[in-house]
Amino acid sequence: MFRKGNCWDNTPTESSLAILKEVDYSVCQTFEELHLIIEEYIEEYNTNRYQWSLNRMTPAQYGSHWLAV
Template sequence: MFRKGNCGDNTPMESFFGHFKDEVDYLVCQTFEELHLIIEEYIEEYNTNRYQWSF
């Protein structure tokens, strides 16, 4: 359960979105569909081919 004011609760999501913003050039997307495809491809790559630290 998340506690108010405890920054450690959301660490995995903060890490994921930090990597996403650093590694994906999402600002070049012209349409929502293009953005959706880029996000889906990144998530697939992130979950299957990258080394995952265990928390």
């Protein structure tokens, strides 16, 4: 999988890191606080943020839509 020059190897990691750049880490004093903030952001991202690339659905709605089909 991890071949030299294969851009598809890094796609999931690059996408996740791009999303997490929106999180404000400056308020964290411990790793537990950081973990909690990241979990809250992922929950918010998956349930409340509509994505144009997912037909204007949240990731959770889009996943449920495809499971129902």
